[in-house]
Amino acid sequence: MGWTQKILRVNLTKGTCESEPLNMQWANDYLGSRGLATKYFVEETDPKVDPLSPDNKMIFATGPLTGTASPTSGRWTVVCKGALTGAIACSNSGGFFGAEMKNAGWDMIIFEGKSAKPVYLTIENDQAELHDAGDLWGKSVWECESELLKRHGEEGRVASIGQAGESGCLYAAVVNDMDRAAGRSGVGTVMGSKNLKAVFSRGTVGVKVKDPMGFMKATGAAKKILAENAVTGEGLPTYGTQVLMNVINELGALPSHNAADVQFDGAAQIGGEAMHAKRETDGKANLVSNAACFGCPISCQRRSQMDPNHFTVKDREKYHIVSGGLEYEAAWALGAATGVSDLETLTFCNFICNEYGMDPITLGSTVAAAMELYKVGAITDKETGGVSLTFDSPQDLATICEMTGKGEGFGKEIAMGSKRLCEKYGRPELSMTVKGQEFPAYDPRGIQGMGLTYATSNRGACHLRSYTVASEVLGIPEKTDPHVTEGKAGLVKAFQDATALVDASGTCIFTTFALSMEDIAPQINAACEGDWSTERCMEVGERIWNMERVYNNAAGFTGADDTLPQRLLKDAAKTGPAEGLVNKLDEMLPEYYSLRGWSADGVPTSETLGRLGL
Amino acid sequence: MQKSLLMIPSKCTGCSQCELACSYAKEEAFNAAKSRIKIFDFPEKSRHVPYTCTQCAEAWCMKACPVDAISEDKKTGAKIVSAELCVGCKVCTIACPFGTINYQQDTGKVVKCDLCGGDPECVKICPTEAILYVNADATGDARMREWAAKSDEASDVTPN
Structure with missing residues (x-):
């Protein structure tokens, strides 16, 4: 119950699809999705594996709550060793694909090996089959998904890679339902390296829970809390994650111009309110409506439609549709980080990310790094092939984003990510990365806890591993001072463990703006066999976190990698409330290690591992 | 008094909760594919439309x-x-x-759809009130009120 207790193992080298029972001991220890898939992954792969070799595995996973009536039950996860980072990668996505896969009767799909030629997988309940994808290779996410729905049934759901995943862009995404994405760390690159183009899924089996009455009561109570909460009941449906743009800018924590600045003059033009405003050009708003992922009462998705006469899309009808609009992270990375304040250009670049299958955070931040390299003369028109890369230029941004998606010209170099790009041109300090992954839209000089979050994130810099912004900015569950380091080590640890558990459940981390573990544990308890107390849930979260850490250490990472770009540690914020501050990571990291039960150089002690059963 | 389901597509976000509640009530499993009420998506118009039997x-x-x-x-x-x-x-x-x-x-x-014996699960679970269960004689009332509210003095006609 909760779990389907079935795994599909697809060997791409041999071309076989086999069903096997779920290891229930592991399910009890790691719950599902992020936790359970990572357990399978670390048990089955060598930590030193080259991410792009056939020996790297890739797992599509659902959680026990995926596909149920739990609020936000549409989440699913891709786990592998990240192409961008070489660290454990775990990217999750919403939309409808995950619930469809679960409803077909599968907790997980483990992909191993590499197909000799491009293939795609179809799943229709217990029937799984590999098909030749020769005619789909080279097609975009949008083209591939449309074709597979036509071929195998409009009621099904598709997850696929675009040209970026095929051509080896190191931050390619796996995109499902046209514009929902497992975006970070290059999980789509790994999928492409296996010559796997897409997965089509259709399920009519049904998902059951242990205690239906108790489950409807627990999920009903959670829905009521979500509806009555100001963030999940009002802010997110109205403005999406873009509700944050002006808030974070005013706080002086919106990195701009490759994090040279902490505030952006154009913030108001690219945020949630701007998406609602009528355009001067055609009198219509960028935002058409919000929409929901499977099972989600919050409905934070943005549906946007561009001005058809905008220079990026004039006479290009495929971009005149209503499609996935800007989320805060994408608007920041493509906009504030590059200095571009034209909402329509950013919407176009976001469409490009969905169409070609790329992570907009790493793309935007890498373009920003390239713009700084160009500004300081480390690269010139000679290296870029004549492509101008000027900060604040919508034209330059649109051109290079499209070239990157297509893998053309200097776009091929942008496709490496900023770490490799900046190293290649002799300015490694201009890459805003941790463990090879670009940090997102919160400046750790203005929000101290986010520095520790980025530095210790197991998948490279990321906000979705411990979103201390909730506490430091929004006051959830309680307000802490964003400029103070005291107490942040404990805050980060608590957020990391809770987030790991929520990810493992198959629900969305956005619920935690309103729900506490006391609201989530009863849902798991009513769905799954066994006794799922709040304490057990937190312990599972801590176990998942340590498992990921142990894997990364075995892969070659050390405490020395738990750091931040020098700019954040040395160059003080120039404006705003955080003016004069740098991130004081050294005040937080030793305490964090100590609270985690790790050695002074970041290795979990044998006592800690024993306590967690690792 | 008989009641009817009244569905308001403009309020539907496409979340599928109605399909989940329906399928659990009728099939004892969360299974949108077997729900008596179905959501149809028209992504190019960003429109989601719940649809079921009108009895x-x-x-x-x-x-x-x-x-x-x-x-x-x-x-x-x-x-x-x-x-x-x-x-x-x-x-x-x-x-x-x-x-x-x-x-x-x-x-x-x-x-x-059997209206769940007069207490439809889809109505109870819908987070946006896109599915209502109203007096069967008055399914148009809300829409009439909406249009009525749009009238102003300029639309008043004084008879001669």
Whole structure:
């Protein structure tokens, strides 16, 4: 119950699809999705594996709550060793694909090996089959998904890679339902390296829970809390994650111009309110409506439609549709980080990310790094092939984003990510990365806890591993001072463990703006066999976190990698409330290690591992 | 008083919670594919439309059934399929102009919305009030009120 207790193992080298029972001991220890898939992954792969070799595995996973009536039950996860980072990668996505896969009767799909030629997988309940994808290779996410729905049934759901995943862009995404994405760390690159183009899924089996009455009561109570909460009941449906743009800018924590600045003059033009405003050009708003992922009462998705006469899309009808609009992270990375304040250009670049299958955070931040390299003369028109890369230029941004998606010209170099790009041109300090992954839209000089979050994130810099912004900015569950380091080590640890558990459940981390573990544990308890107390849930979260850490250490990472770009540690914020501050990571990291039960150089002690059963 | 389901597509976000509640009530599993109410997505217009049986007063499915397996619940007005009597001939699925009565291969029977005995699960679970259960004589009231509210003094006509 909760779990389907079935795994599909697809060997791409041999071309076989086999069903096997779920290891229930592991399910009890790691719950599902992020936790359970990572357990399978670390048990089955060598930590030193080259991410792009056939020996790297890739797992599509659902959680026990995926596909149920739990609020936000549409989440699913891709786990592998990240192409961008070489660290454990775990990217999750919403939309409808995950619930469809679960409803077909599968907790997980483990992909191993590499197909000799491009293939795609179809799943229709217990029937799984590999098909030749020769005619789909080279097609975009949008083209591939449309074709597979036509071929195998409009009621099904598709997850696929675009040209970026095929051509080896190191931050390619796996995109499902046209514009929902497992975006970070290059999980789509790994999928492409296996010559796997897409997965089509259709399920009519049904998902059951242990205690239906108790489950409807627990999920009903959670829905009521979500509806009555100001963030999940009002802010997110109205403005999406873009509700944050002006808030974070005013706080002086919106990195701009490759994090040279902490505030952006154009913030108001690219945020949630701007998406609602009528355009001067055609009198219509960028935002058409919000929409929901499977099972989600919050409905934070943005549906946007561009001005058809905008220079990026004039006479290009495929971009005149209503499609996935800007989320805060994408608007920041493509906009504030590059200095571009034209909402329509950013919407176009976001469409490009969905169409070609790329992570907009790493793309935007890498373009920003390239713009700084160009500004300081480390690269010139000679290296870029004549492509101008000027900060604040919508034209330059649109051109290079499209070239990157297509893998053309200097776009091929942008496709490496900023770490490799900046190293290649002799300015490694201009890459805003941790463990090879670009940090997102919160400046750790203005929000101290986010520095520790980025530095210790197991998948490279990321906000979705411990979103201390909730506490430091929004006051959830309680307000802490964003400029103070005291107490942040404990805050980060608590957020990391809770987030790991929520990810493992198959629900969305956005619920935690309103729900506490006391609201989530009863849902798991009513769905799954066994006794799922709040304490057990937190312990599972801590176990998942340590498992990921142990894997990364075995892969070659050390405490020395738990750091931040020098700019954040040395160059003080120039404006705003955080003016004069740098991130004081050294005040937080030793305490964090100590609270985690790790050695002074970041290795979990044998006592800690024993306590967690690792 | 009989009540009717009133669906308001402009309020629907496409979250599928109605399909989940319906399928759990009728199939004892969360299974949108077997829900009696279905959400149809029109992504190019960003529109989501819930759709199910409107319980016709003169129900063509009921008239077409050769074994009288479909009867009316006098309290709610719902047309109810008896799984015991249904022989799976599918004639009702041809008779229904709206496609809201459907055959299920695994049971060999047809299924349709039965208004949950007068307490529809889809209505209770919908997070945006896109599905309402209202007086059957007044399904247009909310829409009339909406239009009425749009009128102003300029639309007043003074008779001569």
